[in-house]
Amino acid sequence: MxxxxxxxxxxxxxxxxxxxxxxxxxxxxxxxxxxxxxxxxxxxxxxxxxxxxxxxxxxxxxxxxxxxxxxxxxxxxxxxxxxxxxxxxxxxxxxxxxxxxxxxxxxxxxxxxxxxxxxxxxxxxxxxxxxxxxxxxxxxxxxxxxxxxxxxxxxxxxxxxxxxxxxxxxxxxxxxxxxxxxxxxxxxxxxxxxxxxxxxxxxxxxxxxxxxxxxxxxxxxxxxxxxxxxxxxxxxxxxxxxxxxxxxxxxxxxxxxxxxxxxxxxxxxxxxxxxxxxxxxxxxxxxxxxxxxxxxxxxxxxxxxxxxxxxxxxxxxxxxxxxxxxxxxxxxxxxxxSMPIEKPEGYSAEDAERLEAEAASAYDEIASQDQNRMAAEEQFESIQPNVVVVMNESFADLSTFENLWAGYEGPTYFKYGFTGTAQRGNLTVSVNGGGTCNSEFEFLTGNSCAFIGYGKHPYATYDLEGVPNMAQDFSDIGYATTAIHPNLASNWNRETVYEQFGFDQFIDITGFEGAETLHSGVTDAATYEKVVEVLEQSDQPQFIFDVTMQNHSGYDQNNISADKLTTYHSDALDDEGNRQMNEYLSCIQASDEDLQYLVSMLSELDEPTVLVFFGDHQPFLTDWFNHNIYGGDTDEIMHQQRMFHTTYAMWANYDIAGNEQNDTQVNMSLNYLGATVKQIIGAPLTERDKANLTYFSKVPALNPFGYQTPDGAWYDLEGGPEAGIIDDMAKVQYLRFATYVQ
Incomplete structure (x- = not known):
């Protein structure tokens, strides 16, 4: 079939x-x-x-x-x-x-x-x-x-x-x-x-x-x-x-x-x-x-x-x-x-607590012999770096759609100039073309939308008061926490969610008066300047979560100047498809240049700082590409998953103990990224983080449409060789999320 x-x-x-x-x-x-x-x-x-x-x-x-x-x-x-x-x-x-x-x-x-x-x-x-x-x-x-x-x-x-x-x-x-x-x-x-x-x-x-x-x-x-x-x-x-x-x-x-x-x-x-x-x-x-x-x-x-x-x-x-x-x-x-989160079959709170404890214990056993982790922990005791997270709107590498035959090789700086990263790779996400808040949710909480259900937006659907998250974790160890998004604070209910997550401040569109704009909003560069401004205002270590806006759809606005508009052509697309593709790629080119600008600013910063950069989802255009160009795929899961991955990289302006910073390639899904960042820099890990990192070794990527095993094969959530691990993950997440919100 x-x-x-x-x-x-x-x-x-x-x-x-x-x-x-x-x-x-x-x-x-x-x-x-x-x-x-x-x-x-x-x-x-x-x-x-x-x-x-x-x-x-x-x-x-x-x-x-x-x-x-x-x-x-x-x-x-x-x-x-x-x-x-x-x-x-x-x-x-x-x-x-x-x-x-x-x-x-x-x-x-x-x-x-x-x-x-x-x-x-x-x-x-x-x-x-x-x-x-x-x-x-x-x-x-x-x-x-x-x-x-x-x-x-x-x-x-x-x-x-x-x-x-x-x-x-x-x-x-x-x-x-x-x-x-x-x-x-x-x-x-x-x-x-x-x-x-x-x-x-x-x-x-x-x-x-x-x-x-x-x-x-x-x-x-x-x-x-x-x-x-x-x-x-x-x-x-x-x-x-x-x-x-x-x-x-x-x-x-x-x-x-x-x-x-x-x-x-x-x-x-x-x-x-x-x-x-x-x-x-x-x-x-x-x-x-x-x-x-x-x-x-x-x-x-x-x-x-x-x-x-x-x-x-x-x-x-x-x-x-x-x-x-x-x-x-x-x-x-x-x-x-189907809106309520379904309780996993055979679930009990006691069993879920046992499963989480076992997974966390398995991590501790390995970490106790991991010299790199021990070195990072020791360094973190004396050096608590700023952690800057940039979730870039619709940032993805369309060169992975090889059959576009457009000669596009991906974001130039991100792929070829952004070197010396601690880790980078492909990032499996749960949304395409929209639903940005779900990517935020997965990164900040470590939960996967695979166990919540497609089409649900936790930010807008549930009361997230008390749900464990990264902002609160960093706040608990003395960090100041800031969220940045150059649009309305009410979008995706962020003003409420960020307060519930414990962010000390939220800089919304009102903080960007007179800022330069491109395409759909304030430029990435303007938000990066705001990031550096926040970093320079305090000697306290900072956790900053920046959600950009400029690349937001639609891509038929015809508002990119000729000197910035790319001219790629794909025979696989009609004229309108090519126009929209180039409008999108022009935005990504601008984002790529602004990322280089951010890295240059952070490189000159005296304070140790970690940068985590990732795309929230692909543009909705890729649904067209996938259907029209790859319609003959025989593997349905791979056909589906092609639309649900972006890319990420983690970089630091200082030498991270235990990490060679040699662009190690590790592919994962977004729900693991937060715990991975804390592991690499030596920050304290919660029991949930440890359990997630254990599950990552067995199921490195998952979303509502399936899961991936370490050999790269994809399976339905209901079957495959790691169905037992998926069941364990569902029960632990029900304990650590669903019981808080329903």
Missing amino acids: TATDKIEPSLPSASPALPGIVALIPLLAIAALIVGCFYFVKKYREANAPIPRLVFVWVAPQFALLVLATVSCFLQAAGTSPVVFVVVCLITLVCGILTLYVHLPHAPKAEPEDSSANNTKNSSSKQSSAKALPINLRALGIDVLVIIVAAALAFMAIDLPWSEWLFPTNPLSIAIQAAVLIGAMVIMLSLCQGHGGGMAALVLVCAIIGMVQYFTAQFRGQALLPGDILAAPTAAAVSTGYRYVFTNNCMIALACASLAFFICSFARPVLRGGKSWMRVLSRLAVSALIVALGVQGYTSVNLRLDYDIVMDYWNNSRLLLSYCEQGFIPTFLSGMQ
């Missing part, structure tokens, strides 16, 4: 952007809708009737969609065919005009929306129950039809933007998604006391989710995950670095939303007889009943085990395929059920 035997989905493609002149079409539609509004007002004045202003609320979404269409043309963001664009604008215009027409004073049996409640109230006192019954039945029939049609349109609004399939291929998933939407429509109708505003809001939410799913897949190469909801503020903060283009499917989804808004305007209160408070209570009771049934159903079944509705995390394409086959709502709900 090859890595691509399974059907691979593709996002709906964008057509060439429509020229700005096409904006005349939605502008004319807006003008026609405005004329319709004036005509509507005129008719009510002629009839000497009060103008139902709520009708204009129903027309407002149509105005908004036409304005969006206009703006998208001016911004070259309408990547649709002219026919689709015109049809969508016409549908939106017709929906707006019809909304006005059915509420005209002469329209048969039509009632102004804002007076329907008063009419109901006045008539309820005059009509007998017998006369109210046919009215209620007629209104009930209309509402049932409105609910079904609105749910169907919401179904398409949430799935169409990112899927080329009109409906999921799994019939059960269709039924689940339809049931959820119909139930939600009934709840919104009941909560709004029979009016359609709540249903319209639900349709809008579905359309927004569909668009977010599409743009997330386009920019990050990933589908939406439950953990992304908690990270929404971070996503919003970095969303300005992307170019948004609406495809045919996006525009059709907006047309579905426009139709749904029009349909929802027909909803009317059903119960017209009886006391008003009884009507209110009955509708609230209906809402409560549906919510109770929904919660009961959701919590009593396991969508993954009982109905085989799963998120296939194997790679980004398969994850998107899961959504295509199963629909957004069932797949997302299945992912939510």
Whole structure:
């Protein structure tokens, strides 16, 4: 079986952007809708009737969609065919005009929306129950039809933007998604006391989710995950670095939303007889009943085990395929059920403590005879070096993708000029194209996302108070601790997490006023100058954790000057792929030069200082490269892991006792790097550190997709020759992490 035997989905493609002149079409539609509004007002004045202003609320979404269409043309963001664009604008215009027409004073049996409640109230006192019954039945029939049609349109609004399939291929998933939407429509109708505003809001939410799913897949190469909801503020903060283009499917989804808004305007209160408070209570009771049934159903079944509705995390394409086959709502709900960290089979706290103690004891036995470690420990007692850690945004060596055939040989200084390192190598990580906080988490805590689950972001999901971490470890031995990130402190909840981790200070974007920028933010060099500034402010040994920003996606911003833009070309990529590749490589070239600048500054520093430099993840572009260039891979795990490694190096401006500093190559996963740094410089190790270093000798690399043995072979987490060690690691991590946060 090859890595691509399974059907691979593709996002709906964008057509060439429509020229700005096409904006005349939605502008004319807006003008026609405005004329319709004036005509509507005129008719009510002629009839000497009060103008139902709520009708204009129903027309407002149509105005908004036409304005969006206009703006998208001016911004070259309408990547649709002219026919689709015109049809969508016409549908939106017709929906707006019809909304006005059915509420005209002469329209048969039509009632102004804002007076329907008063009419109901006045008539309820005059009509007998017998006369109210046919009215209620007629209104009930209309509402049932409105609910079904609105749910169907919401179904398409949430799935169409990112899927080329009109409906999921799994019939059960269709039924689940339809049931959820119909139930939600009934709840919104009941909560709004029979009016359609709540249903319209639900349709809008579905359309927004569909668009977010599409743009997330386009920019990050990933589908939406439950953990992304908690990270929404971070996503919003970095969303300005992307170019948004609406495809045919996006525009059709907006047309579905426009139709749904029009349909929802027909909803009317059903119960017209009886006391008003009884009507209110009955509708609230209906809402409560549906919510109770929904919660009961959701919590009593396991969508993954009982109905085989799963998120296939194997790679980004398969994850998107899961959504295509199963629909957004069932797949997302299945992912939510997997959010809690599962307790390992056979786990007990006593057993986990025993396993950790045994692993730590095994390390101590070896270390007691390790002359290099003993020399480093002795040196550390008299020389406590500054420890500067740079987690560089999206820093990776794309020369490992040999089949790009682009002539790229990797970051020049990092690979060929950054010599005399204490240790360096390939670094296995757990994320691709995003999820920076997970790399931070693995480095600072020594925990692996392999035992937490793909798609979860511990920074945003859990309360990390009390979780053991490197900042606290160094603080406990007298170090001052500083975190640096030249962006909003709220991103990935860092302001809270860093405080919980015990950092003495956090320098965010407010500390970089007037700093030079490149591509997506403050330059690496500016953060390095801040690092040196912190080092020079105190005689106390420092632990500094610097998370850079400039290389952040997207790579279609076209904001790299010609003198800094690389010109590599790969025949394996189309023109757009080559443009984005060069924009990314230009950023890496700048990072490479800034790293050399940092090393030169630290070399001149009088204080002994250790530098740990690593990339947090590859850019999302590599998902494209891997699928398109290496689609014939026969080893699925290797095909997957190609996207989940970066590189690291550890360097010092002084001679580390017990280390020859001769660029020793050691490959590992990120969860081991922190303990490795402390081991090399002779810093005290916790029992968790020692256990990790013991596990490293058996399983040098792991992530949510598998683990590697010392011979370089990769295996599934559930099997292979070291499955027992993986089980031990899972139990120890559950003890040292999961029990703290859940």
